[in-house]
């Protein structure tokens with residue numbers, strides 16, 4: 197009897213099966229095809245590696261491992277956990293640390309000054325809001341993978357030739 | 363023509379009204395939809411036509427081109443819409459059998475909505491996978507207004523934020539049979555007093571496991587013009603989407619194969635197979651149709667900036683995602 201039970205494949209840092217491109221009349225570079233887990237596997241902790249870019253907007257893969265620096269951003273950002281577990285602490289900054297039109301997040305020197313807003317524990321598939329002009333710090337006890345919806349910033353890393361099929 | 367004046371006939375022998383818009387004429391019988399225009403005529407399966415029509419209506423003509431098949435479709439100009447036959451088909455163009463007319467969005471929207479309402483029988487849900495719905499065929503048999511007028515989900519900031527779109531529960535959105543194994547745990551939130559409304563997170567995967575529609579991107583998070591539009595996919599995307607800007611895909615679960623063709627001619631360019639964790643761009647000069655053997659989670663990432671088509675047209679933005 198054929199089976200009608202299903203297994204949903206999500207992939208992880210340690211187990212993923214990358215797809216590919218069968219070219220008929222094109223250049224594979226036109227698809228900027230990469231894999232989030234592969235990129236995280238070859239990233240340093242907290243490196244913000246662009247895997248998607250559309251004008252000023254980016255998707256960054258972040259290998260979460262240990263404790264990050266405190267960062268802040270003038271606009272909302274949205275982390276989505278793709279593997280593992282992370283804890284995010286939020287602080288409402290007494291005074292914004294970046295101008296309102298600053299794109300992407302910046303590192304804060306030292307401890308943030310402001311009210312503690314609380315923390316969130318996120319596992320695979322969980323998406324969170326990092327509200328504009330808050331400070332945030334992420335911790336992960338085991339290597340974890342975050343995909344961040346944000347805008348190209350000072351610390352966005354581009355290494356397309358290393359990560360994309362060509 | 364005003365929105366209330368939809369050109370249609372009395373029901374035919376099979377019970378379906380015929381519709382006209384400009385020089386295009388549409389009719390249906392038990393199995394097929396027939397379209398004619400001054401230089402030609404075309405026939406599509408009612409199944410293909412209604413699934414495509416449902417997306418075009420629900421997405422309000424989407425970004426760029428919605429090809430119902432290799433011949434018929436629409437191009438969104440964001441305020442007006444082109445309806446075309448043969449325009450993105452090299453043989454039709456060469457033979458000069460192609461035809462395009464431009465309409466105010468309101469007029470084509472209202473005609474399409476009326477056609478979808480009249481031609482969708484009870485029991486047929488154009489948003490559902492073929493395994494989850496009755497067939498669309500046969501003589502006129504009631505209607506399915508609730509299914510075809512579902513509210514379009516569009517978060518303003520993020521799902522789960524107070525006052526925004528809320529998470530899905532058993533009461534309204536049971537877990538889909540193909541996602542029965544998807545974890546349903548929600549994030550642990552520990553807000554300090556006074557910050558309960560600002561410490562926000564939810565399970566996107568659980569949310570998607572409860573989606574009752576296929577091939578229907580809906581916004582879950584918004585960073586200015588950057589929109590996360592995830593969707594659950596099963597069987598075949600009912601349209602070939604022709605891009606007017608670069609669009610990105612993040613395969614969140616399982617596998618989809620994309621058939622990619624030249625946007626203007628329909629000539630094959632590539633097959634792109636995406637598995638969980640894969641990221642790929644669809645260039646701004648192609649059309650694509652996806653095949654998903656098992657229900658899968660796809661994150662469609664759009665830049666909704668209204669200037670993009672013009673920037674691409676004038677060469678200030680590329681049709682390709684990145685240069686490397």
Ligand SMILES: [Fe+2]
Nearest residue numbers: 603609644650
């Ligand atoms: Fe698309």
